[in-house]
Amino acid sequence: AQSVTQLGSHVSVSEGALVLLRCNYSSSVPPYLFWYVQYPNQGLQLLLKYTSAATLVKGINGFEAEFKKSETSFHLTKPSAHMSDAAEYFCAVSVNDMRFGAGTRLTVKP
Amino acid sequence: DAGVIQSPRHEVTEMGQEVTLRCKPISGHNSLFWYRQTMMRGLELLIYFNNNVPIDDSGMPEDRFSAKMPNASFSTLKIQPSEPRDSAVYFCASSLDLGARTEAFFGQGTRLTVV
Numbered sequence: 001a002q003s004v005t006q007l008g009s010h011v012s013v014s015e016g017a018l019v020l021l022r023c024n025y026s027s028s029v030p031p032y033l034f035w036y037v038q039y040p041n042q043g044l045q046l047l048l049k050y051t052s053a054a055t056l057v058k059g060i061n062g063f064e065a066e067f068k069k070s071e072t073s074f075h076l077t078k079p080s081a082h083m084s085d086a087a088e089y090f091c092a093v094s095v096n097d098m099r100f101g102a103g104t105r106l107t108v109k110p
Numbered sequence: 111d112a113g114v115i116q117s118p119r120h121e122v123t124e125m126g127q128e129v130t131l132r133c134k135p136i137s138g139h140n141s142l143f144w145y146r147q148t149m150m151r152g153l154e155l156l157i158y159f160n161n162n163v164p165i166d167d168s169g170m171p172e173d174r175f176s177a178k179m180p181n182a183s184f185s186t187l188k189i190q191p192s193e194p195r196d197s198a199v200y201f202c203a204s205s206l207d208l209g210a211r212t213e214a215f216f217g218q219g220t221r222l223t224v225v
Contacts, residue, residue: 044203
């Protein structure tokens with residue numbers, strides 16, 4: 001069965017600093033991977049997805065993620081954090097159904 | 111399209127009562143998922159349907175939980191009887207089809223409090 005592990009339940013960065021949220025996956029078949037963002041009292045919104053077309057995937061709001069098969073990783077990055085990026089971020093892996101990681105809460109300090 | 115629509119947004123009920131959560135998926139989507147989110151357990155997949163047929167309900171925690179999808183535009187998740195530990199946010203999501211490439215679109219969730 002497929003699964004994802006998000007390293008770090010809480011990440012805090014200063015405004016303008018690099019954002020790095022870590023995700024490692026486990027799958028017996030080539031995986032499809034996703035990052036979602038959840039703002040308070042909202043549902044999850046898709047940030048980006050990897051479907052094997054390209055290993056570097058660009059998403060909305062300046063986020064991108066790189067699929068590294070050798071490291072079984074799909075880390076999410078953004079060069080410069082903005083206050084509005086404060087939210088919870090979920091990595092997910094899909095074969096037939098979609099399984100989510102535990103989430104990482106991103107705090108952005110002014 | 112209005113997206114995935116869930117109702118109610120908030121539900122407060124007494125222990126022992128029956129609770130029904132409702133979901134309208136995006137038109138044209140063939141797959142529907144029910145998730146539960148809590149601080150302790152994160153986002154758990156409870157059950158999913160494809161073409162109105164339940165495919166996997168192994169995530170349903172107990173027999174008190176049941177889900178139906180009578181047609182392509184409506185699904186319910188029922189808890190009978192409800193217990194305080196069922197308090198959580200319940201999300202419905204839909205996707206074009208099962209299969210790895212298709213992302214899920216989420217509703218706003220129903221926040222259930224059982225007192």
